[in-house]
Amino acid sequence: MATGFKHTVLLVDDAPENIELIGGLLSLHYRVKVASSGERALKMLSSGDPPDLILLDVVMPGISGWDVCRAIKAQPHLQHIPVIFLTARADMKDEREGLELGAVDYITKPISPPILMARVATHVQLKQARDLLRDNNAYLTAEVKRRTAEISALQDVTVVALASLAETRDNETGNHIRRTQLYIEALVTALRPHPKFADFLTEDEAAIIVRAAPLHDIGKVGIPDRILLKPGRLDPDEFEIMKTHTRLGHDALVRAEQAMPFKSRFLREARDIALSHHERWDGKGYPDGLAGDRIPVSARLMAVADVYDALISKRCYKEAMPQSTALEIIAQGAGTHFDPDIAAAFLSISDKAARIAATFVDP
Known part of the structure; x- marks a missing residue:
């Protein structure tokens, strides 16, 4: 992790004990934001800088983690943020549903701190690599467009210059x-x-x-x-x-x-x-x-x-x-x-x- 810089993780969970445990573990390496409900999480995501990763409980009062994930993936400026579900549901059907919604991982409770930290680190690094690739692609696209415009302009000038040879005669x-x-x-x-x-x-x-x-x-x-x-x-x-x-x-x-x-x-x-x-x-x-x-x-x-x-x-x-x-x-x-x-x-x-x-x- 680069000195002086911490990636941001948004923890969405309604249980104070989970917030204390997971927040404490993550805060050693990450900047942690906390939302105690799905509604609060979506409000936080609608303003300010988006986090680098979201840890999302499934069962919460109000809207569920499934619905929060659907809302996140429906918004172009948020859909690239990796979502890891945290849940006591260990059924394979639930895990498949979470992954089909666009989550990158599914961690069952009770949380194993080493597994949590390893998976968070992996997906933060993967996002960083994807962001770099996306930025490079955007730069290359802009550069190709710029150079194409330059070549096109040069061709137009050359055409006019050649045509002017006939015109001057x-x-x-x-x-x-x-x-x-x-x-x-x-x-x-x-x-x-x-x-x-x-x-x-x-x-x-x-x-x-x-x-x-x-x-x-x-x-x-x-x-x-x-x-x-x-x-x-x-x-x-x-x-x-x-x-x-x-x-x-x-x-x-x-x-x-x-x-x-x-x-x-x-x-x-x-x-x-x-x-x-x-x-x-x-x-x-x-x-x-x-x-x-x-x-x-x-x-x-x-x-x-x-x-x-x-x-x-x-x-x-x-x-x-x-x-x-x-x-x-x-x-x-x-x-x-x-x-x-x-x-x-x-x-x-x-x-x-x-x-x-x-x-x-x-x-």
Whole structure:
């Protein structure tokens, strides 16, 4: 026992002679609290620091030791305290009932002092070990959560930095990557209850898609300046080169995925978005002419977000459209350009999309 520190034992017994005997034995090594009834014991346990162990008589006036034990084990902040029953009942049935209620031991009266002291010491030490293990587990859980949050934050910063590489090459996109990410966040929230998407858009999967969204145009780093920065519409040959940004982004992310020792759901969604966000629901998009449900869900989400943002943004070759006009185009494109359910969901969050656009407006 550590010098200067004593574990606390709560003795619950209505017989003064038992209190005197047991209390006297325990007080040599422990701080002893006494309750002469079950009601008094529960009142003491409801306030102040809980004891390290409870010695509990079974037969007492008022509520029995069984009921006191049930009440203790029903309370989360008390249920970890070991309970040892003290009783004159020596029947095996009574002992089994006490243990089934959650007691750790069962000592019959008359008390044998050596047995009492040995069992109390054993269960106090076991509780101390359990408390230490629980504290360590709580610390480790908190530490894992903290480090996971740090890694997640680092990944988010890295994603934004990589996406910004493409953005700096096309100085007209401004806050495009942030706006489209927030459109998608609002979209997946609206779509998660939808029967068509509920199984796929789990909370984890939705969060991954939102985090991967900024990488949709990462392939633009491979497009020549003469095309990427052309102050006007592209001619057909130039547009064919521009379309390769989808494949360039996809291939770069695939190489990153192959370099990892495990499968990455994040990189899977990122490469799907980069490759397929210009596919159309009717199969007339690029680069692979995918149609309908063959287009990854994440890419279908980005298709709507990307087109909407392009429509309401000013470009060197066009003025920004009013939101009402942009929403009409989204509605008209449902079932041809866009997944009709995703287009409908976007229209339902149009007010939120407008607030996002206004908050992250280009300089």
